[in-house]
Amino acid sequence: MSETLLLQALRVSKRYGATVALQEASFGLRAGEVHALLGANGSGKSTLAKVVAGAVAPDGGEIRLGGQAVRFRSPLEARAAGIAVVYQELSLVEDLSVQDNLWLGHEPPARFGRVDARAARARTEALLGLFEDVAGPRFAPGTPVGELPPDERQLVEILKAVSLEPRVLVLDEATASLDGRQVDRLFRLVGEWKARGWGIVIVTHRMEEIFRVADRATVLRNGQVVGEVRIGETSREELIGLISGEASRALHSAEAGALAPAWRTSPLLRLRVRRGRKLRELELALYAGEILGLGGLHGQGQSELLLSLFGALPGQDLSLWLEGQPRRFRHPSDAMQAGLAYVPGDRNREGLLAARSILENFLLPSWKSYHRGPLLDLGQARRAALEVGEKLRLKFGALDDRVTSLSGGNAQKVVLGKWLLRAPRVLLLDDPTKGIDVGAKAEFYQLLAELRAQGMGVVFYSSDDDELLSLCDRVLVLLEGRVAAELSHAELTRDRLIRASLGVKEVVSGEP
Incomplete structure (x- = not known):
């Protein structure tokens, strides 16, 4: 690994209205190094990765590539400079073939401005061969991407970035949809790319991946860098301490805990998922007068769970009971008639008609x-x-x-x-306070307390751990579509919430 810095982010800041996403955050990436960006929800790690990739324009600070200051006005400019990104949210065109997706925008050229179809085919087959024995028979150049399963679409997304032969490769939660064999293969390839001198940035919630593949890690909290460590010289406990930032302590209100005996009679709502689009073997019970939190890092199935409850993801293998009676919601209108309401986090796209009053x-x-x-x-x-x-x-x-x-x-x-x-009986909230100011949040919290006191059941996903800790009676921590932990009362602490989010088991006194 070279000691020369290939990429630097220096004192980068970014605000979204009243929300500070990054505050003078800095890190450096060396050639031939894997550098992890770590942090809890809302820490700023993905925002920093997007600034590096040209997808987000910073408000302050600078990016240096090869020692030269650069300012990317778009991801295309970053790509032209040798920075390629793999996001968990795919950028593929589903109606196009695997080959067309791989080379879209940078097709191998032939004479007179034409595309060299033979070269494109040969390079596509070589790239697909990297994952050939960990993918299915449809993982082929001519297959429309929309016909591939999610894991193989993610592999195409990875290969699309690799096809650029980048100097810097950013993997932002790129392993979330992959199975164990595919992750093994990807990390073997990461070793090969390091040997070529690529600099690789990974954003991941999986602690075992960090210790398996990363050389160094930069930890962010509340938009600020709070530490940088060499992975070979640190421990899981040290990393978790940097991420959480404080000793274990319960932040949820005494008022919430005091209600526990009263509402644990019979559930207002029960859900059992055997298998869904992103959910796996999951059970949930909600009681009247309870705020049930959904925790975990972003993208672990929280939104899918809320949409499943609201009848917006049909065709899943699940069972649902409302006040003890089996129900089946084939459409959101069925859920609405039964007394459920859903508040999306993306109000502009999903919650409002912008052209209306x-x-x-x-x-x-x-x-x-x-x-x-x-x-x-x-x-x-x-x-x-x-x-x-x-x-x-x-x-x-x-x-x-x-x-x-x-x-x-x-x-x-x-x-x-x-x-x-x-006047719903059950309120489903999908990160409802994202992007609103502190005053509006306080009013929203007060309203939630009033609705809860009236006996409404609330299922509340938040990307802000503090909200879960301070507002919820219980929190179900989701990890890869399953409930990794149920936390309540004295167990509902920041430390336990972060451990469960990362898939780290509790250390019991006396255990090795």
Whole structure:
């Protein structure tokens, strides 16, 4: 491994509104090195990787490549400079073949501006051969990517980056969909790429992968770098301590714990998943007056679990009971009729109609409730919307204003308020406070406490561990689609939450 720095991030900062994603974060990558970026949810590790890759423009600081300052205005510019990225969220075009995806945008050239089809085919076969014996028979140049299973699509995504022969390869949770044999093969290849002098950055939640393949690690917490370690000179305990930043202590409220005996009678809702798109052998019970948290690092099946409860992922092998009665939701409308409500984290894409008014967005799920025969009782609809708006402390000009006139926090209140008009029994929350300011969060927390006191059951996924620790009665920690741990009362601590998220077992006194 060379001591020369191939890539440097120097004092990089990035804000999203009131949220500080990175604060003067720095790290360096050497040629022939694997460098891990580690941290809990919201620590800034993926944002830093995206700044390096040109996918996010920093507000401050600089990136140096080969000692020269660079400023990438897009991932294409970073790619042209020799930086390739593999994301967990795939960038493939499903209707195109494997070969077309591999070479899209950088096809092997022939004379007169044509594509050298023979060279493309030969290079494709050579690349696919790297994973040939750990993939199925359809893993071939002419297969449409959309016909491949998720693990093989991820392999195509990896090979798409490798086809660029990069100086720097960034693997951002690239092993999440792979099986053990495929991970083994990838890491063997990583060793070969290191020997060629590539610099490799990995972002992963799997502790065993860090100790298996990384040379050094930079740990981030709350957007700041809190430590850099050589993997051969550290331990799991030291890394976990850097990631968590504090000794084990319970942060959840005494009020939450005090309710435990009262609501543990019979579940309001039960779910058993035998196998789903991302979920594996999972069980969940929710009680009236409980806030049940879903923890774990991002992308471990939390959103899929909420969507499964809401009937938005049909065709899965699961069973569901509501107040002891078996139910089957084939569509979200079935879940809505049964008293479930779903608040997405991405309000702009999934929660609001940007071109419509505040009133129309409030009433999206409830228009039928305000019809009197063929006529709409608009007066009653407006009064109901105003009442909910007042309860939510919504700051707005007029109900007829476009919803885009609202701040992020107030827009999220509309997403929540439209469901409160239906008086649901179960509220499903998918990272609902992401991107809203501190004041709006405090008001949201107060509202959750009121709904809980009224006997509503809440399933709450948050990428902010502090929210889970302070708001929830119990937390189910998901890891690769399964429940890795159930934490409550004195066990609901930051240290245990992070250990379970990373798949690290508790050390019991007396054990070796």
